[in-house]
Amino acid sequence: MTVRVRIAPSPTGNLHIGTARTAVFNWLFARHHGGTFILRVEDTDLERSRPEYTENIQSGLQWLGLNWDEGPFFQTQRLDRYREAIQTLLDKGLAYRCYTTSEELEKLREDQRARGLAPRYDNRHRGLTPEQRAEFEQQGRKPVIRFIIDDDREIVWNDLIRGKVVWKGSDLGGDMVVARAPENEGEAFGQPLYNLAVVVDDIEMAITHVIRGEDHIANTAKQILLYEAFGVKVPEFAHTPLILNQEGRKLSKRDGVTSIDDFRKLGFLPQALVNYMTLLGWTPPDSTAEIFTLPEAAKVFSLERVNKAGAKFDWDKLDWINSQYIHRLAPSELVSLLLPYWDEAGYSFDTDKDKEWLEKLAALIGPSLVRLADAPKESRLLLEPIVRYSEDAIAQLQQEGVKPIIEGVLAAIEPNLTLETAKAIVDRVTKANNVKKGLVMKSLRAALMGELHGPDLLQSWVLLNYRGDDRVRLEQALQEI
Secondary structure, eight states: OOOEEEEOOOSSSSOBHHHHHHHHHHHHHHHHTTOEEEEEEOOOOTTTOOHHHHHHHHHHHHHTTOOOSEEEEEGGGOHHHHHHHHHHHHHTTSEEEEOOOHHHHHHHHHHHHHTTOOOOOOOTTTTOOHHHHHHHHHTTOOOEEEEOOOTTOEEEEEETTTEEEEEEGGGSOSSEEEEOOOOSTTOSSOOBOHHHHHHHHHHHTTOOEEEEEGGGHHHHHHHHHHHHHTTOOOOEEEEEOOEEOTTSSBOOGGGSOOBHHHHHHTTOOHHHHHHHHHHSSBOOSSTTOOOOOHHHHHHHOOGGGBOSSOEEOOHHHHHHHHHHHHHTSOHHHHHHHHHHHHHHTTOOOOTTTTHHHHHHHHHHHGGGOSSGGGHHHHHHHHHSOOSSOOHHHHHHHTSTTHHHHHHHHHHHOOSSOOHHHHHHHHHHHHHHHTOOHHHHHHHHHHHHHSSSOOSOHHHHHHHHHHTTHHHHHHHHHHTTO
């Protein structure tokens, strides 16, 4: 059997991390088995679907490296196939036209609530006579199409993550609506609904395994009945754990950052994000291995190692993984990734003229970066003139014996400063002033950076010298003494 799986997002919002994690598991499963990964856009919710969300979903998957083998397929381009399937159910007597009004349904729900019962349709129009249907038609009622669900039926499947799952037909809310009421004259029925469309698509796309979130389990029970109604083999199902917030609730927009776009803007690398998402619910065979590429994970991925329990989202873990990927980047790669964040912070560069300097800057701040968005803050002391010295820096500069140190360094400065030259100048000034090296270094940091904390001092000095800023800052510091 050739494995065929699909990710089927709805374009009613940007690509969510929950959907993306499901895509990761599908992609890994397909690649592990040498199968096919399909993208299907479930855009039948015409009121909420937007083309910009469709674009966001596709670009987000590509950014993460989750390239699909077939698709994208759009459900709105397959409406005729769903209508044919609905007609098949009607012809087989497995579905019927239901004329119950919204007011009648609300009254039914109110009665059920008053009696402490779970809301469900009472199947009142399942056995209408032709005369009753004609009367409702004459009243101008527009019917939905309901699929018959036997309350006594037991639906059982072996979930590849959760084991044996059993649902009773009586727990599925009554006969299921598979098509809305027609909106236009001459239509036999209206817009096909989710459960029907999904099953028809999976049948025609020969999906062998449906891997999706556990919040779809009730849908799975309904869909198994539809597969059987169409007389086809039911695919294997695997329901992945939900992603939870720190309080143990399903991660949602209320938690702030949830879309892949949000993570990208915060400065997470796609390799780090998919690495982390893979660990959200899956344990690799080597439990100590936490940093890996998608292809590496695909070699050992199995649904048997996916957890049943929900996976709590851990920002500290994601930050750590992201930092590991950043620290592996060559300075030239890092510069290209950091430029948009510097630009957004108002720092502009001539990438040709400043190429060498930018790579040195990236090499300097790279080891301290956790997210790419940290770059403006980490490089601020080197990119902005000193407007105000910190209190500690002023106290350091005004210590006795500091002025001749700064003057001695200023006199020794030369163009094209190197680390070796900078070290030699510090040693010379230390010896000439008969002071401890620590006093020279601390005073030099206060003068060059305006603060007593920051990136490596000598490397920072070399960078400042590249543009002649070191002399300007030392002369400015003398004014504070």
